[in-house]
Amino acid sequence: MKEIIVGENEQDKRFDSFLKGYLKEASGGFIYKMLRKKNITLNDKKSDGSEKLKKGDVIKIFFTDDTLNKFRGKGTLKDSLEPELKAYEKLGKLTVIYEDDNIVLVDKPAGVLSQKAQKEDYSLNEWLIGYLLDKGDITVDSLETYRPSICNRLDRNTSGIVICAKSLTGARKMNELIKDRNVGKFYRTLVKGKIDKDFSLKGYLSKDEKKNKVVILDKDPHNPDFSYIETEFHVVGYNSESSLTMLEVKLITGKPHQIRAHLSSIGHPIIGDIKYGGSAYKKINYQLLHSYRLQFPQGLDEPFSSLSGKEFIAPLPKEFDIFE
Template sequence: MKEIIITNNESGQRMDRFLKKYLNKANSAFIYKMIRKKNIKLNNSKVEPEVVLEKEDVVQIYLSDDTIDKFREKKSLLQTAIHFKVVYEDENILVVNKPVGLSTQPDLTSKKSLVDEVKMYLDAKEKNISFTFKPAVCNRLDKNTSGLVIAAKNYETVKQVNKAIRDRNIKKYYETKVHGIVLKDLELEDYMIKDDYKNIVEIVKEEIESAKKIITYVHPIKREGKFTWLEIELETGRAHQIRAHLASIGHPVVGDKKYGKRDNEKYQILHAYKILLNGFEEELSYLNGKEIISHIDERYVL
């Protein structure tokens, strides 16, 4: 017999959904049969599949250890070096500096990703005791954009970070070097169309079918010869938004091979350097107003 004490990471989900994650090789018919035959109980009592689990509930599984192991696929993490640098960490959240050349999510072009590295780092550091939850990366950067990425260590933090991003309570700022001279603050408001096949976007002035609105705030920091250093704030956060939007007004990012000009820079100079956190509630309210910074001179290349 196996007893499982429900933690914050497992609470708030239905019994049957929890069991489908825990006994991830068992089919639904087997799980419902075990519940019906009282081989699976909650707090030593008969339970219905739709009951929502609460913290400190105890799930009892009256099966042999061999049977439980047979229905559990324990996924091993991809073993890889850790390439990111930790900028901020507490018991709920991890903010890292992603290098140029590392994909945020796994893709077909690379065997390593920030998601895999974060999971491996936290698994080794925290000895993660969650039965069904894995740490999650909450925001995304292009492979060749460096900078700050937020990872959540538990389910409640994932929910609150994702909501704060949706509600635009988390502000993201970038540092970049562009071709040409920018003399004043700009508020760019246009529409973007993405060609998924070519993995490229087009900026248009009018709203047309499949176009998505984008808003980019531009603040000049300093002039460097024929170039300008800018701080960028995103109102919307879409793939390639900064690079395509700046290129559309004649100021492409230095080193950008897709939307830019020919130059001697090997890597695009674009770095997510600051995150301002807000929109958190209850036990995560301590994060409100927290500013996390890692300037472009702290970026590095994989």
């Protein structure tokens, strides 16, 4: 018999939805049959699966170990965590800017993937689980019902702040704030040439997934493949010796490669951004783009009230020293 105590990461889920995720190899029909026969109970009572789970509820599954393992999938969860543990070992102790019970803000270095592109990749998603396991904030058992993950993505060679959710509560709130554009996301970047005043750009973007590259049009093509984009640019400074301008960029919308393609479209591609018309600069052959500053809105309720109005900064990487 397997007993599961419902925690914060499982509460508010429908019972049958939880079971379908937990017993991923079992059919829906089989699960409902087990509920009818009381081989699966909720708080020691018969259930039809429609109940909303509450923290502290007790789920009992009266299967043999072999049957439970069969419907949970081959192997054990511990065995399957090798990628996460290797990612944490390989990437090391990344800089954590802020952490509480629900989220982690991590300063991602350039060259690290936010999410896996291929099976053998190490990414921030796997690192996060390895990091939390090492700290003891999560357990192998807790991963059976919720897996912490990142909430926003940065390109492999874009560095800076990434929001990671430790709990389902954190994931729901961060995703809501990002979707509603209530989190201020500011980047720093260097471009060749002089820009002497602040400006904003609007357009319509479409991504070619095969080429992993986007195109921007000034006017609405009335094509569902294109999305409206808007970006604001503030001039931080200009270095006349190197002819470089440092910009702080605010994303109004957040689409793939938006900043890179927008700057390229006005003839000021990012230093090192070869894909979008830039050129290598002093051995920098990737886009010098850094997620520098994150602003949370005022008036957040518990358990996020401590984030209300807060600003977090990830210091510029050493590669930005070329501006000095």
